Amino acid sequence: MIVAGRTLRGGLDLRADVVVVGTGAGGAMMLRELAARGVDVVGLEMGAHSTAVDFSMREADMLELLMQERGARATADQQVRIVQGRGVGGSTVHNLCLCKRTPDEVLRHWARDLGAARLSPESLAPDYAATEAELSVQxxxxxxxxxxxxxxxxxxxxxxxxxxxxxxNRVGCMKSGYCIMGCPFDGKQNALKVLLPKAVAGGARVYADARVERVLTRRGRAVGVSGSLLDEAGRPFAPLRVRAGAVCLGGSAVGSAALAIQSGLPDPSGRTGRNLFxxxxxxxxxxxxxxxxxxxxxxxxxxxxxxxxxxxxxxxxxxxxxxxxxxxxxxxxxxxxxxxxxxxxxxxxxxxxxxxxxxxxxxxxxxxxxxxxxxxxxxxxxxxxxxxxxxxxxxxxxxxxxxxxxxxxxxxxxxxxxxxxxxxxxxxxxxxxxxxxxxxxVHPMGTLPMSDDPRRGVVDSRGEHHAVKGLFVCDGSVFPTSIGVPPQISIYTVSRHVARFVAEAG
Ligand SMILES: Cc1cc2nc3c(=O)[nH]c(=O)nc-3n(C[C@H](O)[C@H](O)[C@H](O)COP(=O)(O)OP(=O)(O)OC[C@H]3O[C@@H](n4cnc5c(N)ncnc54)[C@H](O)[C@@H]3O)c2cc1C
Known part of the structure; x- marks a missing residue:
C-alpha cells in the first residue's frame, strides 16, 4: 500500500537500508529494482497519491493535482514555462508516453569525452531493452x-x-486525448501503474505527502533524510525522518539539485544545479x-x-x-x-x-x-x-x-x-x-551530471556522489548534456543501472 502522509498526524520516523526521494521515472524504477533485490527501501514523495479514478479530465483541477506549482512553474524571468509533475508517479503520470532511446552518438560522447564511462550504448543496451519490455513500449x-x-x-x-x-508505452489506450491530465482509463504503462505496485508488492514502503528538505550526512556519508509531512493544502504539519544506509535522489533535475543545494552538500566540481538543459x-x-x-x-x-x-x-x-x-x-x-x-x-x-x-x-x-x-x-x-x-x-x-x-x-x-x-x-x-x-x-535534465572525473561531474558513472559516500542520484539530473529526445525511457534505464550500485551500498 502507498500511505498518504497527510493521515499520519504523529509524523514519521523510520529506519531502512535505502531511502529514495521522489517517485517519478527515476525514483519508481529505483524502488522497484531495490525491492526486487530484497533491499529494505522507503520511498518519499512530496505530492499526493492519485489514481485513474481521480483523473477527472478537468484541466483546472488536474493542473493543481498533478503539476509542480499548479502548472505555473517558470524561469525566474518568466521566459520559459517549466512543466513538471508532482505526486506519486511524478511526471510520468501526465506525460505523453513517447519513448525514444538516447541516441548512440550522445551516449558515446558522454562515455568517451565526458567521463560517463558506464553509460556507453553497449553497456546500457540490455537495460534499455528490459525497461522497454517492462513498460510495453511499442x-x-x-x-x-x-x-x-x-x-x-x-x-x-x-x-x-x-x-x-x-x-x-500505452496498453488499452482509449485514444481520449487527455493524457496530459492523467489517464482516466489507466492506459499508461508508467511509474504509477507498472513500477510502484511491483515495488510495494516487493516490500517497499512508499509515502505520499512526504517532502524531503534535507539530506542528512555524517563524516562525509549520507545517513538519511529529514523533512515534513504535508496536509491536503500542501502545508507542513509534522516532521519526517528516515535513517538509512544509503540515500537516492529521484526528485527530478530541478528537485534533486534544489535538495542538494538546500542541504549544503559539498560541491567540489562547482556544477551542482548549474548544468541545466x-x-x-x-x-x-x-x-x-x-x-x-x-x-x-x-x-x-x-x-x-x-x-x-x-x-x-x-x-x-x-x-x-x-x-x-x-x-x-x-x-x-x-x-x-x-x-x-x-x-x-x-x-x-x-x-x-x-x-x-x-x-x-x-x-x-x-x-x-x-x-x-x-x-x-x-x-x-x-x-x-x-x-x-x-x-x-x-x-x-x-x-x-x-x-x-x-x-x-x-x-x-x-x-x-x-x-x-x-x-x-x-x-x-x-x-x-x-x-x-x-x-x-518539459524535459529538465543535467543538474547533477555524471562523470567519473570529479572535476566534471557531481556523481560518478555508478550514480554515487563524488564527495558524499552512500548518496546516489537516479533521475534526469545525471545526464551530462541535453539528449535531444524525450527522456523518460532513458531516465528509467539509467535508474535501473544505478540501482545495482545502490543495492551494494545500502
Ligand atoms: C507535459 C509533459 C509531457 C511529457 N511527455 C513526455 C513523453 O511523452 N516522453 C518522455 O520521454 N518524457 C516526457 N515528459 C518528461 C518525462 O515525464 C520526465 O522527463 C521524467 O518523468 C522525469 O523523471 P524524473 O525521475 O527525473 O522526475 P519526475 O518524473 O518529475 O519525478 C520527480 C518526483 O519527485 C518529487 N519530488 C521532488 N522533490 C522532492 C522532495 N524534496 N521530496 C519528495 N519528493 C520530491 C516530485 O514531486 C516528483 O513526483 C513529459 C513531461 C511533461 C511535463
Missing amino acids: KVDAGYLNENNRLFKVGCDVLGYASDYTSH VHPAGAVAGVFDQPVDGWRGVPQTYECTEFLEFHPGSEKRVWLVPVFAHPIATAVMTPGFGERHAAVMAKYRHMAALTAVVHDESPGRVRVTKAGRIQIDYALSPADQAQLTLGLREGARILLAAGAREVVVNYENDPLTLTDPGQLGQVDARGAPPYELPLTA
Missing part, C-alpha cells in the same frame, strides 16, 4: 494518428522530410478550413527528424513534433488579450499545431533562494535561438504544405501570420529573441 501505426498528427504527416510527406511514427520549445499553429479538433486522440504519434543531429555544435538541433493543448493551456500560450485573443481562440477547433524542440547547448541553473524557494535561471544562447528559429520556420512550412489556410507564429507583441511559403523568410527576419516567444520546456 511503435504506433496509422491507426493511432489523430487529425493533428495526420496533417503533420501530410506536410512532412509533401516536403520529403525525414519523419516516422513514434513509440509509446530543458529542451526549450516554441509552437506554430496552422488554421485549416476543416475542423481539426486537435485535442482528440493520441498526441505525438508522428515526428520529423529532418533537422535533428546529435553531434555537439551541429546546426541542425531541432526536433519537430505535433502538439496540442486543452483550452486553458492554449489560452495561456496565445499572446495578446481582449478581442485579439478571443479572435485567435475562436479558431481553436480548426487549429493544428506543432512544437519545435531545441536540443539545447546553453546551460541554465537551479538555485534555492534564502526563503527556500526554487529559482530557475535559463536563457537561450544565440546559437540555440537560431535553432528555435529554424524549427519555427520549418514547422510553418510543414503546416502550409499540409494545406493550412494560414500559419501563426506566436510572437508576443505582434504574432506573425503567413499564408504562403514565399513568406517564410519573415520568420528568419524576426528570429527568436528573448521575451518575444512563449516558450515551454
Whole structure:
C-alpha cells in the first residue's frame, strides 16, 4: 500500500537500508529494482497519491493535482514555462508516453569525452531493452494518428522530410486525448501503474505527502533524510525522518539539485544545479478550413527528424513534433488579450499545431533562494535561438504544405501570420529573441551530471556522489548534456543501472 502522509498526524520516523526521494521515472524504477533485490527501501514523495479514478479530465483541477506549482512553474524571468509533475508517479503520470532511446552518438560522447564511462550504448543496451519490455513500449501505426498528427504527416510527406511514427508505452489506450491530465482509463504503462505496485508488492514502503528538505550526512556519508509531512493544502504539519544506509535522489533535475543545494552538500566540481538543459520549445499553429479538433486522440504519434543531429555544435538541433493543448493551456500560450485573443481562440477547433524542440547547448541553473524557494535561471544562447528559429520556420512550412489556410507564429507583441511559403523568410527576419516567444520546456535534465572525473561531474558513472559516500542520484539530473529526445525511457534505464550500485551500498 502507498500511505498518504497527510493521515499520519504523529509524523514519521523510520529506519531502512535505502531511502529514495521522489517517485517519478527515476525514483519508481529505483524502488522497484531495490525491492526486487530484497533491499529494505522507503520511498518519499512530496505530492499526493492519485489514481485513474481521480483523473477527472478537468484541466483546472488536474493542473493543481498533478503539476509542480499548479502548472505555473517558470524561469525566474518568466521566459520559459517549466512543466513538471508532482505526486506519486511524478511526471510520468501526465506525460505523453513517447519513448525514444538516447541516441548512440550522445551516449558515446558522454562515455568517451565526458567521463560517463558506464553509460556507453553497449553497456546500457540490455537495460534499455528490459525497461522497454517492462513498460510495453511499442511503435504506433496509422491507426493511432489523430487529425493533428495526420496533417503533420501530410506536410512532412509533401516536403520529403525525414519523419516516422513514434513509440509509446500505452496498453488499452482509449485514444481520449487527455493524457496530459492523467489517464482516466489507466492506459499508461508508467511509474504509477507498472513500477510502484511491483515495488510495494516487493516490500517497499512508499509515502505520499512526504517532502524531503534535507539530506542528512555524517563524516562525509549520507545517513538519511529529514523533512515534513504535508496536509491536503500542501502545508507542513509534522516532521519526517528516515535513517538509512544509503540515500537516492529521484526528485527530478530541478528537485534533486534544489535538495542538494538546500542541504549544503559539498560541491567540489562547482556544477551542482548549474548544468541545466530543458529542451526549450516554441509552437506554430496552422488554421485549416476543416475542423481539426486537435485535442482528440493520441498526441505525438508522428515526428520529423529532418533537422535533428546529435553531434555537439551541429546546426541542425531541432526536433519537430505535433502538439496540442486543452483550452486553458492554449489560452495561456496565445499572446495578446481582449478581442485579439478571443479572435485567435475562436479558431481553436480548426487549429493544428506543432512544437519545435531545441536540443539545447546553453546551460541554465537551479538555485534555492534564502526563503527556500526554487529559482530557475535559463536563457537561450544565440546559437540555440537560431535553432528555435529554424524549427519555427520549418514547422510553418510543414503546416502550409499540409494545406493550412494560414500559419501563426506566436510572437508576443505582434504574432506573425503567413499564408504562403514565399513568406517564410519573415520568420528568419524576426528570429527568436528573448521575451518575444512563449516558450515551454518539459524535459529538465543535467543538474547533477555524471562523470567519473570529479572535476566534471557531481556523481560518478555508478550514480554515487563524488564527495558524499552512500548518496546516489537516479533521475534526469545525471545526464551530462541535453539528449535531444524525450527522456523518460532513458531516465528509467539509467535508474535501473544505478540501482545495482545502490543495492551494494545500502
Ligand atoms: C507535459 C509533459 C509531457 C511529457 N511527455 C513526455 C513523453 O511523452 N516522453 C518522455 O520521454 N518524457 C516526457 N515528459 C518528461 C518525462 O515525464 C520526465 O522527463 C521524467 O518523468 C522525469 O523523471 P524524473 O525521475 O527525473 O522526475 P519526475 O518524473 O518529475 O519525478 C520527480 C518526483 O519527485 C518529487 N519530488 C521532488 N522533490 C522532492 C522532495 N524534496 N521530496 C519528495 N519528493 C520530491 C516530485 O514531486 C516528483 O513526483 C513529459 C513531461 C511533461 C511535463
